Structures are given as C-alpha cells and as structure tokens.
Amino acid sequence: MMVCSENKDVFSAVVRSNKKIGQRFYRLGLEFSGDCAEPFGKARPGQFAELDLCGTALPRGEAIPEDLCDMAERNILLRRPFSFCDVTVKGDKTVVDILYDVVGPATLRMTTLSAGDSISIIGPLGNGFAMPSGKETALLVAGGMGAGPLLHLAKVLTADYPNIKVVAFAGAKTATTLPFEKRLDEVSEVLGFPLAEFAGYGIESLVATDDGSAGYKGFVTDCLLEWLGRCGLAAKDMIIYSCGPEKMLAKVAEIAQEKNIDCQISMERMMACGIGICQSCAVECKVAGSNETVYKLCCKDGPVFNSNEIVFSN
Ligand SMILES: Cc1cc2nc3c(=O)[nH]c(=O)nc-3n(C[C@H](O)[C@H](O)[C@H](O)COP(=O)(O)OP(=O)(O)OC[C@H]3O[C@@H](n4cnc5c(N)ncnc54)[C@H](O)[C@@H]3O)c2cc1C
Ligand code: FES
Numbered sequence: 001m002m003v004c005s006e007n008k009d010v011f012s013a014v015v016r017s018n019k020k021i022g023q024r025f026y027r028l029g030l031e032f033s034g035d036c037a038e039p040f041g042k043a044r045p046g047q048f049a050e051l052d053l054c055g056t057a058l059p060r061g062e063a064i065p066e067d068l069c070d071m072a073e074r075n076i077l078l079r080r081p082f083s084f085c086d087v088t089v090k091g092d093k094t095v096v097d098i099l100y101d102v103v104g105p106a107t108l109r110m111t112t113l114s115a116g117d118s119i120s121i122i123g124p125l126g127n128g129f130a131m132p133s134g135k136e137t138a139l140l141v142a143g144g145m146g147a148g149p150l151l152h153l154a155k156v157l158t159a160d161y162p163n164i165k166v167v168a169f170a171g172a173k174t175a176t177t178l179p180f181e182k183r184l185d186e187v188s189e190v191l192g193f194p195l196a197e198f199a200g201y202g203i204e205s206l207v208a209t210d211d212g213s214a215g216y217k218g219f220v221t222d223c224l225l226e227w228l229g230r231c232g233l234a235a236k237d238m239i240i241y242s243c244g245p246e247k248m249l250a251k252v253a254e255i256a257q258e259k260n261i262d263c264q265i266s267m268e269r270m271m272a273c274g275i276g277i278c279q280s281c282a283v284e285c286k287v288a289g290s291n292e293t294v295y296k297l298c299c300k301d302g303p304v305f306n307s308n309e310i311v312f313s314n
Helices: 034-041 066-072 105-110 144-160 186-191 220-231 246-259
Strands: 009-020 025-033 048-051 080-083 086-090 093-101 118-125 137-143 165-172 204-209 238-243 262-266 282-286 293-297 304-306
Touching: 009 034, 025 034, 034 086, 034 093, 034 118, 066 105, 080 093, 080 144, 086 144, 093 105, 093 144, 137 144, 137 220, 137 246, 144 165, 144 238, 165 220, 204 220, 220 246, 238 246, 246 262
Parallel strands: 137 165, 137 238, 165 204, 238 262
Antiparallel strands: 009 025, 009 118, 025 093, 048 080, 048 118, 086 093, 262 304, 282 293
8 A cells, every 4th residue: 555645735835945956956945834734744755746837937048058948938837746855844844855857947947946935836646655564674776866755765764664774776877967965975984875865864875877987887777686686685575665767667677576576666757737637647557467457647546656567668
C-alpha cells in the first residue's frame, strides 16, 4: 500500500527562499501557515504538488539560457508538478523545499520568485513511497533531479527507521549536472561520503557520472550492480527506492527483478490536472497473473509504483 494524502486542496504558500545551487538547479523554499501547514507537514516522500506559475514573471532576456529563448514566451496554461526534497514542521508553520531544474517556460519563471511572493499550490497529491517494513537496508537510486524526493525519503527513513541502513546512489551525465548544493563538507569528508546532503543524515552515498568527472565512471545502475555484487546482503532484507529518467528506472526495475529485491519507483508523466480527471498521465501496468495490461494514472495511482507493475516502453 502506497501512502496517500486525503488532504489535498488549493493552498497559498509564501516563498521563503529561491537559491541557485548549480548551472540550472535551484532550491525553492515555501512556507505554509494556518490551515495549509498541517496537510503539507504530513506530506510523504514521493508525493507532489501542482504549482501555478502562469502569473510569475519571466527573467530578463540576458538571464534566459539560449536554448530556452524560443520557448520562454510560451503561455503557461497548466499548473506544473513538483515533488519535495524536504519538509520541516516548525511550530504552526510548515516549510517545503523543492529542488528544480530549469527546462522550459514554467521553470524559467520559477527562477524569478523571491522571498515574500505568494504562490498557489494544489497538494499534497499522489501516493508516496511505502515505508520499508521488515527490511534491513534501503537503497536510494537517483538519476538527475530524481534526487529531490529521495532526499526527503532519506530524512524520513533516518528519523523513523534508525535501525535501517540507508545507502544513496546518485547519477548524472557529468559532475556539474549533479543537483546538489555542496559536493563536500567537513562531515562528508571525514566519513568519506561524497554528498553532503545525504551525509547530513548519516547516509553513505555513491556518485556516478557518465563521463567519470565525479565518482564512478558510468551509469548509476552499473554502480548499483557492482555494489550489490560485493555487499553480501540477502535480497529479501533489501529494498530499492528510485526516481529519475524512465530509461534509468527501467534498468533499476530489471536489476530488482533479476536479484529479487523489492523495488518502488517514482514515475513521471506530463500532468494536465494532477488529480485524476484529465487522463493525460497514463502509465501502462501489468495485471498480476495474466498477460493483460491496464492503464493507471500517474497522478492518482502513482507517481510511486512497485517496479514489477510497470510496462516500460523500449
Ligand atoms: C510527479 C512529478 C514530480 C516532479 N518533480 C520534479 C522536481 O522535484 N523537480 C523538477 O525539476 N521537476 C520535477 N518534475 C518535472 C517538472 O514537472 C517539469 O520539469 C516541469 O513541468 C517543466 O515545466 P516547463 O514549463 O519549465 O517545461 P516544459 O516546456 O513543460 O517541458 C520542458 C521539457 O521537459 C519535458 N517534460 C516536462 N514535464 C515532464 C514530465 N512530467 N515528464 C516527462 N517530461 C516532461 C517536456 O516534454 C519538454 O521536453 C516532476 C514531474 C512529475 C510528474
Ligand atoms: S494529470 Fe490529469 S489524470 Fe493525471
């Protein structure tokens, strides 16, 4: 059973911070107070929210990357889905952080949000990651921006399941596209854990880049396979949680199936409504015990699914 929010609604959040942390990566901090604080305070890792960015200003011309110039002016009719990389309850307020990558007109506009701005949000939506009952080790496998919800999961696992060992794997094309603020700090250096964000939760991390500019040279899934080959742990005691590009998720699902490890993955689809009405976010799923398939909705039935359910396209 995935964890589902019963409390979704339209809320207003106030921007607390919006920090550039990499070439095109930002971390947006949103504060919820009053009636909005409780539902977001209970948001589970893997759930998401739909942000209304249609009234948000575009950056100045020179601040728009060349490859996005053509699409920058496009009207934004629909809200955009984002998951949370951190949720913190402070008294009667909840602060939710979103890690985002600037890829088009809505995320370009997001970069101009500044402290004190208000933003309309629907959420928390969807089904998050289910917690690891009976497991000894949780492996978090992130590709690019997939790191966001897995950072949130890392925080919850270490707080609520202190006896479970957590290991994080983070992959990207090259070092500069790893969506992390700090590559190293004192804690991570002393522990030998390369990602400070995970080291802050006491979590060992392994980095993989396609070009070898940081960590393991190759895909994060090959790094995971090598690690599994030498870890000496029983498959039944492990669980994999993964988020990232679909090709990577397909490989993670294949590894999990071959090794017989339980695995949950967070899928992405274009989402027009985010609440199960428009049917734009279909995910083809297997029907247990038959060759038939059904279409489930990423926004409502997911975005987190058991990896053995999904029919991946080639
Ligand atoms: C459940 C969920 C959680 C998400 N969480 C995050 C997050 O934490 N951080 C983050 O940076 N992004 C996240 N995304 C993706 C984010 O919603 C899109 O990047 C954003 O909508 C892009 O809007 P845009 O107008 O800037 O670009 P658009 O012009 O809408 O898109 C730019 C390019 O990205 C592709 N794209 C856009 N949205 C999706 C999608 N949902 N699935 C596959 N391809 C897409 C488009 O095809 C296009 O090529 C999430 C998506 C989903 C479904
Ligand atoms: S986004 Fe509309 S049904 Fe899923």
